[in-house]
Amino acid sequence: xxxxxxxxxxxxxxxxxxxxxxxxxxxxxxxxxxxxxxxxxxxxxxxxxxxxxxxxxxxxxxxxxxxxxxxxxxxxxxxxxxxxxxxxxxxxxxxxxxxxxxxxxxxxxxxxxxxxxxxxxxxxxxxxxxxxxxxxxxxxxxxxxxxxxxxxxxxxxxxxxxxxxxxxxxxxxxxxxxxxxxxxxxxxxxxxxxxxxxxxxxxxxxxxxxxxxxxxxxxxxxxxxxxxxxxxxxxxxxxxxxxxxxxxxxxxxxxxxxxxxxxxxxxxxxxxxxxxxxx
Numbered sequence: 001x002x003x004x005x006x007x008x009x010x011x012x013x014x015x016x017x018x019x020x021x022x023x024x025x026x027x028x029x030x031x032x033x034x035x036x037x038x039x040x041x042x043x044x045x046x047x048x049x050x051x052x053x054x055x056x057x058x059x060x061x062x063x064x065x066x067x068x069x070x071x072x073x074x075x076x077x078x079x080x081x082x083x084x085x086x087x088x089x090x091x092x093x094x095x096x097x098x099x100x101x102x103x104x105x106x107x108x109x110x111x112x113x114x115x116x117x118x119x120x121x122x123x124x125x126x127x128x129x130x131x132x133x134x135x136x137x138x139x140x141x142x143x144x145x146x147x148x149x150x151x152x153x154x155x156x157x158x159x160x161x162x163x164x165x166x167x168x169x170x171x172x173x174x175x176x177x178x179x180x181x182x183x184x185x186x187x188x189x190x191x192x193x194x195x196x197x198x199x200x201x202x203x204x205x206x207x208x209x210x211x212x213x214x215x216x217x218x219x220x221x222x223x224x225x226x227x228x229x230x231x232x233x234x235x236x237x238x239x240x241x242x243x244x245x246x247x248x249x250x251x252x253x254x255x256x257x258x259x260x261x262x263x264x265x266x267x268x269x270x271x272x273x274x275x276x277x278x279x
């Protein structure tokens with residue numbers, strides 16, 4: 001089935017991989033990013049998306065997974081908001097019941113990624129290297145970068161305070177276009193102590209809506225996914241640095257191939273991701 005890999009890759013990449021309490025004293029300018037300590041900061045990360053498409057011939061299972069180490073360099077941040085991300089280690093795979101698996105590593109990413117980071121944690125991709133087609137089947141520059149930053153309120157906060165971030169992205173892969181909308185609610189739960197350091201504890205809930213339309217592998221397709229993910233953030237307000245983040249959830253929807261005489265096919269997606277500061 002020549003069209004299978006591009007269609008499945010589009011569907012998987014459309015799913016999310018996957019940003020004052022009592023005793024908390026944020027910096028005078030508010031609960032925001034600053035140049036952190038340490039700088040550069042290194043993180044481990046891992047992300048998995050499991051997709052199941054129910055067809056008349058049985059379920060089609062697709063799994064994409066990647067993990068590695070990234071280094072965030074903030075040395076230019078105070079000048080123009082630039083953060084440089086390097087990926088000295090990256091391992092990923094694309095596996096399906098229909099296709100031969102493919103495996104990627106850091107050699108499939110042609111260099112560092114440059115992002116612009118606002119004090120409140122809003123991040124924009126400024127410059128990206130070349131990615132091999134195999135790596136594009138697994139992830140994208142945005143999915144590699146955004147989980148490493150958390151959206152902050154930019155003000156003093158108390159236990160129970162909430163703030164909301166809405167992230168809308170569009171992407172094109174061949175003749176297929178993906179529109180994703182994520183409405184993320186952050187709730188400040190308090191603080192905790194880990195390895196002798198006091199950390200701010202934030203819960204997240206994300207409402208996800210994803211639509212894909214166009215053509216992939218010569219086949220017209222339409223797809224919708226909706227669902228909720230839940231997560232948790234640990235933030236060091238002294239070092240002004242993300243320490244840990246995880247999220248997981250489920251999405252459901254349908255895949256329609258309007259030019260083919262087949263009924264809409266139900267889709268279920270399970271997603272989970274984790275990021276942790278390397279000490």
